[in-house]
Amino acid sequence: MSGSDILNISKIAMDNSNSAIASTAKNISNVNTEGYKRRRIDFTGYQQETGSIGLNLQYGEATVSRIREQFVDAKILQENQNLGKYQTDSLILPQIEDIFGEPNEASLNNMLSQFWSAWNDLAVDPENLADRNILVDKGQNLASAFTRVHSDLKSLQNQISLDIEGKVDEINNVLGQLDKINGMLRNIRVGTHEDLLDERDMLLNKLTQMVNADVTLVDNGAVNITSGGVVLLSPSFKNTLSVETDIQDGFITSTVQVEKGTVQPELLKGELGSLVQLNSEIIPDYVAQVDAMAINVTQEVNQVHRTGYNLDGVTGVDFFDPTVTSAGNMRVSQALTLDSTLVAASDTSGEAGNGNLAQKIADLKSDTFMDGMTLDNYYSGIITDVGNRVQENNFLLTSQEKVMTNLKNQQDSVSGVSNDEEMTNLIKYQQSYQAAARLVTTSRDLMDILMNMV
Amino acid sequence: MAGPDILIRQLSEKLAEELKMYRELASILRQKQKTIIANNLGDLQDTMILEQDLLEEIALLAGVRDTLSLDLGHLLGLRDKRITLTKLIAKIDNGEEDVLTVLRDDMKKELETIQQINRENAKLLEFAIFSIHELVGTIMGFRKNEAPVYTLTGTLQKSTAESTIFNVKI
Numbered sequence: 001m002s003g004s005d006i007l008n009i010s011k012i013a014m015d016n017s018n019s020a021i022a023s024t025a026k027n028i029s030n031v032n033t034e035g036y037k038r039r040r041i042d043f044t045g046y047q048q049e050t051g052s053i054g055l056n057l058q059y060g061e062a063t064v065s066r067i068r069e070q071f072v073d074a075k076i077l078q079e080n081q082n083l084g085k086y087q088t089d090s091l092i093l094p095q096i097e098d099i100f101g102e103p104n105e106a107s108l109n110n111m112l113s114q115f116w117s118a119w120n121d122l123a124v125d126p127e128n129l130a131d132r133n134i135l136v137d138k139g140q141n142l143a144s145a146f147t148r149v150h151s152d153l154k155s156l157q158n159q160i161s162l163d164i165e166g167k168v169d170e171i172n173n174v175l176g177q178l179d180k181i182n183g184m185l186r187n188i189r190v191g192t193h194e195d196l197l198d199e200r201d202m203l204l205n206k207l208t209q210m211v212n213a214d215v216t217l218v219d220n221g222a223v224n225i226t227s228g229g230v231v232l233l234s235p236s237f238k239n240t241l242s243v244e245t246d247i248q249d250g251f252i253t254s255t256v257q258v259e260k261g262t263v264q265p266e267l268l269k270g271e272l273g274s275l276v277q278l279n280s281e282i283i284p285d286y287v288a289q290v291d292a293m294a295i296n297v298t299q300e301v302n303q304v305h306r307t308g309y310n311l312d313g314v315t316g317v318d319f320f321d322p323t324v325t326s327a328g329n330m331r332v333s334q335a336l337t338l339d340s341t342l343v344a345a346s347d348t349s350g351e352a353g354n355g356n357l358a359q360k361i362a363d364l365k366s367d368t369f370m371d372g373m374t375l376d377n378y379y380s381g382i383i384t385d386v387g388n389r390v391q392e393n394n395f396l397l398t399s400q401e402k403v404m405t406n407l408k409n410q411q412d413s414v415s416g417v418s419n420d421e422e423m424t425n426l427i428k429y430q431q432s433y434q435a436a437a438r439l440v441t442t443s444r445d446l447m448d449i450l451m452n453m454v
Numbered sequence: 455m456a457g458p459d460i461l462i463r464q465l466s467e468k469l470a471e472e473l474k475m476y477r478e479l480a481s482i483l484r485q486k487q488k489t490i491i492a493n494n495l496g497d498l499q500d501t502m503i504l505e506q507d508l509l510e511e512i513a514l515l516a517g518v519r520d521t522l523s524l525d526l527g528h529l530l531g532l533r534d535k536r537i538t539l540t541k542l543i544a545k546i547d548n549g550e551e552d553v554l555t556v557l558r559d560d561m562k563k564e565l566e567t568i569q570q571i572n573r574e575n576a577k578l579l580e581f582a583i584f585s586i587h588e589l590v591g592t593i594m595g596f597r598k599n600e601a602p603v604y605t606l607t608g609t610l611q612k613s614t615a616e617s618t619i620f621n622v623k624i
Contacts, residue, residue, distance in 0.1 A: 437579045
């Protein structure tokens, strides 16, 4: 055998990157690589030709396949969408809970309670200036509590609008990368594109965590992706998400749309689904309820207060500023904040010591002017709803994390690299090759003897 | 003992049979080379079994041929302990020497081919065994790094498996 033959053989052996040993080597070196799927070589019809000059070997169809369980992979993509939603909900819902801040010294519930209590105190001693000053303070504290909740919810909703824009950018970026991969997969031979498929799967995992998406595999590993009834990607088409914002009373509501098409995607799952629902449904709903409370308290208290008489015998005065349109601008009438003698406590003209009107207002605590409920009960309903959402989401998130852990374990048991398994494979190869080498020695010795007999 | 003509005919027949086996062996060895390159252990095992069986048959037939050659050599007056075909052909002059010459040349050519493939296969196996040895070393490197690391007495640090295939000198 000439020197060039030996070099040729070594080169062939080294160039054979699709060989089982190369696959094993790749598996081992990627044991800690996220998203890497174990490789296995498939042998189908390789060729060898021994030419007149040296050796000419060709490997036609020896292909590498990724070990994977398609059902588990598809299930992970599906469950990712729930996980993304629950994870985002779990970050934001507790913030809503914190905004209401129950139970707490400065909470709305406590402020309401102190406000009604101050009217009770005034009913007992209507001419007491200290009680009047305290009542006005409590009214201001109540209005501030409403304003704070309103303002904090607004900040949160507006922050979520920014997050939606960021998330849409991220999704468009991933779609762009998947589009490139779709294009590359069209021109690559099956069996040589495993790294691209790993990258595709990583991107799909990322995408499905961000948005609800139905993924269908088409020719050569390319994908079709639809979301909420709208096509986002196919091998010959790429859509882009965009955000449209609407600002009302300082509240920014964001709507996600597609650039190509008139149908708005229905976003129910994934991080974006969570953000959109929080931004356009959940937070606006709480804001509306808090606003309704502020407006109703203002109207009910003013309505009674206007019929009463203050220490100067004047009637028809509003306790709260009647121009209130939401919890955000609720406040005590400015005149009363400057002079608490203007507070009406008597229901009869000329009877300054009569506290009947103050008592009537204190009794509003038990009046069912909020959709047939008392203010306390209505507010409790809001707090219970927020608490339930947080608790339910925590439960769902914990369950979903368990589901995902199980699925990932299943995926790893099929696709993951085990050093023990690779080691076992190598030892199997080692033993087989050593046996083959011994047989070559035997054959060589026999041929030498036979050659001597010629 | 039969006469020289009969022995020569018998020898020709055995040589033809042997040549057929060499050709079959060369074919098996080529197939084996493919399986080594493709690391297809299942096929490699199958071809090795065929090769081993054929080698046993060849060795048996070569033994028969050797006895025939010795007998013929004695009849033709050769006194050498080792009788080769070339020596026998040189002593034959009844026209059969041409047939034997063709057979000998063909056998020599096949044997050279087999030796060539064997050398190539030996190289390929050497390379494969070396690669596996290195990979086993790499895995053992992982194992070593996965063990807890002690820096100070009583201090246990979490393992840091940082060894990769690229850290290994090949």
